[in-house]
Amino acid sequence: xxxxxxxxCANCDHGLLAPTKPRKNDVxxxxxxxxxxxxxxxxxxxxxxxxxxxxxxxxxxxxxxxxRERTAIKLQPLKERQKRETQxxxxxxxxxxxxxxxxxxxxxxxxxxxxxxxxSHSRGVSGMWNGWEVLVRIPRSSNGGxxxxxxxxxxxxxxxxxxxxxxxxxxxxxxxxxxxxxEKRWKVKMDWSFINGYTDTSKSWxxxxxxxxxxxxxxxxxxxxxxxxxxxxxxxx
Ligand SMILES: [Zn+2]
Ligand SMILES: [Zn+2]
Numbered sequence: 001x002x003x004x005x006x007x008x009c010a011n012c013d014h015g016l017l018a019p020t021k022p023r024k025n026d027v028x029x030x031x032x033x034x035x036x037x038x039x040x041x042x043x044x045x046x047x048x049x050x051x052x053x054x055x056x057x058x059x060x061x062x063x064x065x066x067x068r069e070r071t072a073i074k075l076q077p078l079k080e081r082q083k084r085e086t087q088x089x090x091x092x093x094x095x096x097x098x099x100x101x102x103x104x105x106x107x108x109x110x111x112x113x114x115x116x117x118x119x120s121h122s123r124g125v126s127g128m129w130n131g132w133e134v135l136v137r138i139p140r141s142s143n144g145g146x147x148x149x150x151x152x153x154x155x156x157x158x159x160x161x162x163x164x165x166x167x168x169x170x171x172x173x174x175x176x177x178x179x180x181x182x183e184k185r186w187k188v189k190m191d192w193s194f195i196n197g198y199t200d201t202s203k204s205w206x207x208x209x210x211x212x213x214x215x216x217x218x219x220x221x222x223x224x225x226x227x228x229x230x231x232x233x234x235x236x237x
Pocket of ligand 1 (some may be wrong): 009011012013014031032033034042204218
């Protein structure tokens with residue numbers, strides 16, 4: 001025998017037992033005396049089924065709430081990450097502006113190239129000037145530092161002086177342009193005297209000079225490279 005529940009008429013309270021799912025045309029679904037009186041079909045309801053339905057919808061509501069909360073938690077780190085990325089971008093833009101203006105003591109109308117940050121998997125920092133933008137590859141946790149800023153200045157220097165030099169990309173002309181900018185920006189005198197062979201005709205220029213300058217910047221300790229994240233507030237999007 002199928003499960004029976006009590007069906008009641010909401011009007012007259014008269015009830016009877018019927019299956020939980022009576023057919024649509026089953027007379028037990030309807031209170032016939034009340035229907036006859038009102039001229040419209042009066043449905044009976046099964047209170048126990050109604051209660052279950054209510055409980056079910058409460059459970060569904062609860063589950064939806066939990067789901068929403070879980071999604072919010074999942075989105076939280078993403079939002080945080082986006083916020084940090086925006087902050088980092090601003091820190092690098094700000095630094096790039098400062099460096100850029102130092103290349104032009106008499107001012108310039110030249111627009112600073114766009115700075116594009118990419119994350120390296122290693123802890124290393126590297127850069128590239130591709131002719132229209134400066135690309136700086138940094139560790140994911142980086143907010144700048146001696147290596148980052150030297151690299152940034154280096155790439156901006158390429159943008160300023162161009163690369164058509166008989167002495168190559170990283171020759172005397174390049175470093176002679178970069179050195180005073182680094183010295184002015186961080187007020188650290190670069191000492192190249194310990195490197196033998198850096199004369200005007202020397203062919204021994206190159207990344208060694210960058211490493212030497214980065215090391216001296218780091219060693220100086222005068223350079224506060226790290227911006228606190230709240231130095232650059234980012235408005236909530
Ligand atoms: Zn009735
Ligand atoms: Zn270079």
